[in-house]
Amino acid sequence: MADWQTLSDRINHVTPSATLAVDSKAKAMKAAGLDVIGFGAGEPNFPTPDYVVDAAAAACRDPKNYKYTPTPGLPELRRAIADKTLRDSGYEVTPEQVVVTNGGKQAVYSTFQILLDEGDEVIIPTPYWTSYPEAVKLAGGKPVEVFAGADRGFEPDLDAIEAARTERTKAIIVTSPNNPTGAVWSRETIEGIAKWAIEHHVWVISDEIYEHLNYDDAHTTYIGTAVPEVRDQLIVLNGVAKTYAMPGWRVGWLIAPEPVAKAAAKLQGHMTSNVANVSQRAAIAAVSGPLDAVYRMREAFDVRRKAIVAALNDIEGVNCPTPTGAFYAFADITALLGKPLGPNGTVSQSSSEFAAALLDEAHVAAVPGEAFGAPGYLRFSYALADDQLAEGMRRMKAYVEA
Numbered sequence: 001m002a003d004w005q006t007l008s009d010r011i012n013h014v015t016p017s018a019t020l021a022v023d024s025k026a027k028a029m030k031a032a033g034l035d036v037i038g039f040g041a042g043e044p045n046f047p048t049p050d051y052v053v054d055a056a057a058a059a060c061r062d063p064k065n066y067k068y069t070p071t072p073g074l075p076e077l078r079r080a081i082a083d084k085t086l087r088d089s090g091y092e093v094t095p096e097q098v099v100v101t102n103g104g105k106q107a108v109y110s111t112f113q114i115l116l117d118e119g120d121e122v123i124i125p126t127p128y129w130t131s132y133p134e135a136v137k138l139a140g141g142k143p144v145e146v147f148a149g150a151d152r153g154f155e156p157d158l159d160a161i162e163a164a165r166t167e168r169t170k171a172i173i174v175t176s177p178n179n180p181t182g183a184v185w186s187r188e189t190i191e192g193i194a195k196w197a198i199e200h201h202v203w204v205i206s207d208e209i210y211e212h213l214n215y216d217d218a219h220t221t222y223i224g225t226a227v228p229e230v231r232d233q234l235i236v237l238n239g240v241a242k243t244y245a246m247p248g249w250r251v252g253w254l255i256a257p258e259p260v261a262k263a264a265a266k267l268q269g270h271m272t273s274n275v276a277n278v279s280q281r282a283a284i285a286a287v288s289g290p291l292d293a294v295y296r297m298r299e300a301f302d303v304r305r306k307a308i309v310a311a312l313n314d315i316e317g318v319n320c321p322t323p324t325g326a327f328y329a330f331a332d333i334t335a336l337l338g339k340p341l342g343p344n345g346t347v348s349q350s351s352s353e354f355a356a357a358l359l360d361e362a363h364v365a366a367v368p369g370e371a372f373g374a375p376g377y378l379r380f381s382y383a384l385a386d387d388q389l390a391e392g393m394r395r396m397k398a399y400v401e402a
Contacts, residue, residue, distance in 0.1 A: 010137075010138060013137055014134045014137060014138060015134055017130055017131060017134075018130050018367055018368065018370070018371030019040060019041055019042070019130055019367050019371065020041070022040035022041075022355070022359070022365050022366070022367050023038065023040040023041035023043075023365070025359065025365070026038040026040055026359065026365035029359075029363065034363055035363060036359070036363045036364070036365060037363065037364050037365065037384075037388050037389075037391055037392035037395065038365045038384065038388075039364065039365055039366045039367075039379075039380040039381050039382070039384065039392060040365040040366065040367050040381065041381060042179065042242065042247075042326075042327065042328065042381045042383060043247050043381070043383060044242065044245040044247070044297065044327070044383045045383055045384050045385055046245040046297050046300075047245065048244060048245050048246050048249070048282075049244060049245070049286070049289070049293040051285055051289055052244060052246065052282050052285045052286045052289070053282070054285075055281055055282050055284065055285035056249075056278050056279070056281060056282040056285075058281075059277065059278045059281035059282070060278055064277075065277035065278055065281065066277075067277070068273060068274055069274040069275075069277055069280065070274065071265050071268050071269045071273055071274055072098070072099040072100060072261070072264075072265040072268070072274075073098065073099065073100025073253070073274065073275065073280060074100070074274075074277070074280045074281075074284070075095065076284055077100055077280050077283055077284050077287075078095035078096075078098040078100065079095045080283075080284050080287045080288045081095075081098045081100070081238075081253055081255070081287055082094060082095050082097070082098055083287075083288070084287040084288070085236075085255060088211065088212075088222075089208075089211075089222040089224060089225055089236075090222060090225040091222075091224050091225050091228065091231070093255050094258075096258050096261065097255050097256060097257065097258055097261050098253055098254075098255055098261065099253060099254050099256075099261050099264045099265050099268065100251065100252070100253050100274070100275050100280060100283075101239075101251075101252045101253055101254065101264075101268065101275065102250050102251075102252070102272050102275050103239060103241065103250040103251065103252045104207075104209050104237055104238065104239035104241060104252030104253075105131060105252070106252060106268075106271075106272070107237045107238075107239070107252045107253060107254040107264075108131060108132070108135050108207070108237060109135050109138065110254065110264045110267050110268060110271075111135075111205055111235050111237065111254060111256075111264070112135045112136050112138070112139035112141060112171075113138075113139050113267055114260065114263040114264055114267060115139075115170060115171055115203055115235075115260075116136065116139040116140060116141040116170055116171075117140065117170075118140040118141075119140070119141070119142060119168055120140070120141045120142070120168055120169075120170040120171075121141065121142045121143075121144050121166060121168045121169045121170060122136045122141050122142070122143055122144065122169075122170060122171045122172070122173065122205075123144050123146055123161060123164050123165070123169060123171070123172040123173070123202075124136070124143050124144065124145055124146070124172075124173050124373075125146050125148060125156040125161075125172075125173065125174075125175070126145040126146060126147040126148070126372070126373040126374065127147075127154060127178075127180050127181050127330065127369070127372040127373055127374040127377070128145070128173070128175070128180075128372055128373050129175060129179045129180065129207070129372070130180075130367075130371045130372055132173055133145075133373075141170070142168070144164050144169070145373050146160050146161055146164050147160075147373065147374070148160070149374075150319075150321050150330075150332060153183055153321065154178060154181035154183040154321075154330070155183055155185050155186065155189055156185075156189065156193075158189070158192045158193070158196060161193065161196065162196065165200060165202075169200070169202055170202065170203060171202060171203035171204070171205055172193060172197060172202055172203070172204055172205070173205045173206075173207065174190065174193060174204060174205065174206045174207065174223055175206075175207045176190065176220065176221065176325070177210035177211070177213055177214060177218075177220060177324075177325025177326040178210075178325065178326060179210065179326055179328060180328050180330050180367070180369075180371075180372045180374075180377075180379040181321075181323065181328065181330040182305075182323020182324065182325050182326045182327070182328045182329060182330060183323065183324065183325065184214060184218035184219070184220065184324045184325040185221065186221070187221045187226060190221040190223050190226050190227075191221075191223075191226050191227055193223070194223050194226060194227035194229075194230040195227060197230060197233060198227070198229055198230055198233070201233070202233070203233050203234075203235065204223060204230055204233060204234045204235070205235050205237065206222075206223050206224070206234060206235070206236050206237065207237045207238075208220070208222070208236055208237065208238050209237065209238050209239050209241065209242050209243070209252075210242055210243075210325055210326040210327075211238070211243070212243050212291065212294050212295075212298065213242065213243075213298055213301060213325055213326050213327060214298075214324065214325050215298075215301075215302050215305060215323075215324050215325065216322075216324050217324075218324035218325055220325070224236065231257075232257055233257075234256070234257075235254055235255070235256040235260060236254065236255040236256070237252070237253075237254055238252065238253055238254075238255070239251060239252030239253060240252075240282075240283050240286050240287065242326075242327075243286075243294055244286040244293070244294065245297060246282070246283075246286065249279045249282055249283070250275065250276070250279060251275055251279050251280060251282070251283040301327050301382065301383065303386070304327075304382040304383075304384075304386060304389055305322075305323060305327070305329070305382055307382075307386070307389060307390070307393075308320075308329050308380060308382045308389055308393065309322050309323070309329055311389075311390070311393035311397070312329060312331045312380070312393065312396075314397065315393075315396060315397045315400050315401070316400065316401055317333065317335035317336045317339075317400060318331050318332070318333055318335070318336070318400070319331065319332040319335075320332070327381060327382050327383045328379055328380065328381055328382070329379070329380045329382060330369075330374075330377050330378075330379050330380075331377060331378050331379075331380065332376060332377055333351055333354060333376065333377065333378050334351075334376040336348070336354060336400060337349060337350065337351070337354065337376070341354075341357070341399060341400055341402065342357065342361045342362065342399045342400075342402055343361070343402055344361060346361065350368070350370065350375060350376075351368040351369045351370060351375055351376050351377060351378055352368040352370045352375075354368070354378070355367065355368040355378060356368075358396065358399060361399065362395045362396060362398070362399040363395065364392050364395050364396050364399070366378045366379060366380050367379045
């Protein structure tokens with residue numbers, strides 16, 4: 001490529017999404033006729049609830065949905081999200097604080113674009129969702145990782161957070177229930193982060209997309225309810241993908257103080273304009289409807305959660321803590337590194353190499369911990385069919401213990 005054709009430093013310093021890369025390779029292998037078990041993408045295998053699909057089908061017949069809507073979303077949907085926030089999170093927001101985005105990922109991207117100046121720092125409790133640091137870098141910011149391992153239940157330490165703070169710290173991310181670990185942070189930790197943020201004038205970005213996926217005695221603590229004073233510096237990210245089995249509908253949102261919401265709408269006006277009307281109509285039905293279908297899916301996830309944790313811990317050299325939220329198991333495989341494994345005696349020196357070998361040789365797709373700032377781990381999504389889960393675990397065990 002000639003000098004004048006060189007791409008921007010901005011994009012050259014961004015790492016591709018590892019979760020999507022693994023999922024894409026697995027799907028390509030399937031398309032080539034290979035029988036691949038995919039634990040990669042966090043994509044529920046359930047159909048979108050019928051009442052949501054029916055709302056979308058009716059919307060397709062209504063000519064008013066063939067036009068643009070206001071950039072921040074249909075007024076009816078913004079109101080429905082505000083009502084849902086009061087119902088689920090326990091505090092009141094106005095529709096003017098809501099901006100509907102093209103999936104939750106756009107809400108993440110927009111948030112950093114409107115908050116960060118060049119060199120501003122964002123504290124990211126680690127392990128993290130793979131796109132957080134890249135979205136920070138795309139905004140000219142600097143990701144600052146604060147690691148918490150399995151010994152702490154993957155729950156961040158407030159002293160470590162404070163040690164990472166500098167005069168350039170602009171924001172901190174809260175993700176509970178957590179992707180990739182499945183951890184649900186305690187109320188004490190959530191409250192502690194909120195009070196710390198208030199004291200030091202730091203924005204709090206709370207990703208609550210797994211809010212209804214809790215197991216055992218774990219409960220989602222909504223930071224805006226736990227410490228109401230933080231709401232003036234709180235941005236909540238959410239969407240319909242995980243809760244309502246709607247990843248392909250591409251509807252997310254952010255909730256923020258009105259000046260921030262207006263800035264997000266201004267940015268979106270130059271990026272994508274409004275979310276597809278039919279998807280917005282479907283989202284109205286989802287967030288306004290009952291949670292019965294959600295709870296049925298959660299019961300199925302719970303069965304799979306127990307099955308995959310037991311299966312992983314039954315593999316020699318694998319240690320998997322029991323997650324209490326989301327639909328991910330985060331397994332420590334460091335004991336498997338540096339050893340000949342599988343029928344070919346492949347030696348992997350990293351979890352990234354192990355994940356590649358597992359996919360190529362055993363046709364099992366999982367995401368390596370490097371994607372989440374946690375080398376030595378593998379993330380398994382158990383949002384797949386029970387028989388596929390069992391077969392995938394059988395193959396991994398056979399590969400490791402061959």
